[in-house]
Amino acid sequence: MNRFSYARPGSVADAIREVGSSPAAKILAGGTNLVDLMKYNVERPTHLVDVSRLPGLKEITETEGGGLRIGALVTNTAAAYDPRVQERYPLLSSTILAGATAQLRNAATTGGNLMQRTRCYYFYDASTPCNKRVPGSGCPALHGVNRIHAILGTSDKCIATHPSDMAVAMAALEAVVRVSGPRGERGIPIAEFHRLPGDTPERDTNLGADEVITAVDLPEPRFTTxxxxxxxxxxxxxxxxxxxxxxxxxxxxxxxxxxxxxxxxxxxxxxxxxxxxxxxxxxxxxxxxxxxxxxxxxxxxxxxxxxxxxxxxxxxxxxxxxxxxxxxxxxxxxxxxxx
CATH class of the missing domain: 3.30.390.50 (CO dehydrogenase flavoprotein, C-terminal domain)
Incomplete structure (x- = not known):
């Protein structure tokens, strides 16, 4: 694991400044994916921005039309067992409970779940080529061990899959990801949040490098039966x-x-x-x-x-x-x- 500096900002505005201070900065929340990647020497951040104690991001609140806003730091467990989520969005609750273990769900956050990276064997092995880690180095999975890999939306640069369960339900429910950055706040429809690999497989999402996820908005409740x-x-x-x-x-x-x-x-x-x-x-x-x-x-x-x-x-x-x-x-x- 490489050396890095560490900051624990006290507000979203401070977090935005910290993450924008270095091109190799990474946001740390529950750490259930990032810490593993750092141990494997796949991620090598020079600056860690710990957002786990930011105020106002651990709540689930009501929105107009009976929808819900799930804060980016709401744990997967809290989201799955919230009575309002269970009643109005049972698909989301069920999907979260299908993922990981109870211990991981207790630590993993809503924002972090959306940002987790692929579980491709070659991506995790820093001794092998991988276009996601080192653009232009190649994709051994194309002709290698690819049992878990993609069958849709692939390119000759990458055939990795996104591992999230939660994101699948949010795609069906047409959630909107709320983000903040130096240019203000914006909402990204979940369908536009994650990217297909194309020629830039190193980019998993359309989140700006200096932006922070603050919440996910669920529209008015439907599909409850x-x-x-x-x-x-x-x-x-x-x-x-x-x-x-x-x-x-x-x-x-x-x-x-x-x-x-x-x-x-x-x-x-x-x-x-x-x-x-x-x-x-x-x-x-x-x-x-x-x-x-x-x-x-x-x-x-x-x-x-x-x-x-x-x-x-x-x-x-x-x-x-x-x-x-x-x-x-x-x-x-x-x-x-x-x-």
């Missing part, structure tokens, strides 16, 4: 998703009024295809309709050898998740066996 988060992984205990699906439906009698579907474990960001969701509007929620939607969502999906199975796994997962959502029988995150 017909929803599910289905997470498929190599083992039922602590593991990242091979494929996950957040599915939410609003029913209009016997047909679908609106649908939201977001995938995790398949791309560099949570994957949504609004055109596919629109295909369900006014349709009877049956297997045939779900299979057509799955085909549209996975249009262009491609494996890279060891992860070829993910294309079919994702197709089946979408169908199963939509079936669970339509029936109003969400996947249990306690008994994790697939229903």
């Amino acid at each position: 017909h929803y599910t988060y289905l997470k498929l992984r190599d083992r039922l205990s602590y593991a990242f998703a091979l494929v996950s699906v957040a599915a939410a439906l609003e029913m209009d009698g016997g047909t679908v009024g609106e649908a939201r579907i977001a995938l995790g474990g398949v791309a560099h960001k949570p994957w949504r295809v609004p055109e596919a969701e629109a295909m369900l509007k006014g349709k009877v929620p049956d297997r045939a309709a779900f299979e057509r939607v799955a085909e549209r969502i996975l249009q262009g999906a491609k494996g890279h050898g060891e992860n070829d199975f993910k294309v079919e796994l994702a197709r089946r997962a979408i169908v199963r998740a939509l079936s669970q959502a339509a029936a109003g029988t969400p996947q249990s995150q306690t008994d994790k066996r697939i229903q």
Whole structure:
């Protein structure tokens, strides 16, 4: 681990100044990802900005229209078990509980969860090339060990996936990430927050280098009955998703009024295809309709050898998740066996 300076600002304004003071500054909150990366010599910050005690960022507050604002320092546990989140956004609560372990959820924060980095084996191994760590050095995963890697939105520079569960539900719910920087405050729709790798895989998000996440806004409550988060992984205990699906439906009698579907474990960001969701509007929620939607969502999906199975796994997962959502029988995150 390299030497670094340390600051614990007392306000968001101070935090913005500190993080903007050095191009190699990093924000430290729960530390559940950054500290590991520092130990592996993957991240080498010269200045750590500890925001864990900033006032006003650990609360969940009401917004207009019955929505909620989740502070950036709200722990995953606090968000998942907040009665308002459980009642108004059960999809989000369920999704958070599908991720990590209870101990990690107690430390991990809302903002940090969104900012966590890929779990690609090559990214974590500082002795190997990796375009995310060293742009232009290459992507060994393209023709190497890539069982956990992306099948959608890839480039010849990177096929890594984003590991967050929480972000998948937030994508389905169309949350907005609130950030502050030297130029003031702004909101970034969750669909625009994370990036596809393209030619700049080292950039995971559209957050400015001198900006700080302050909160996540959830819109007015919807999808409180017909929803599910289905997470498929190599083992039922602590593991990242091979494929996950957040599915939410609003029913209009016997047909679908609106649908939201977001995938995790398949791309560099949570994957949504609004055109596919629109295909369900006014349709009877049956297997045939779900299979057509799955085909549209996975249009262009491609494996890279060891992860070829993910294309079919994702197709089946979408169908199963939509079936669970339509029936109003969400996947249990306690008994994790697939229903």
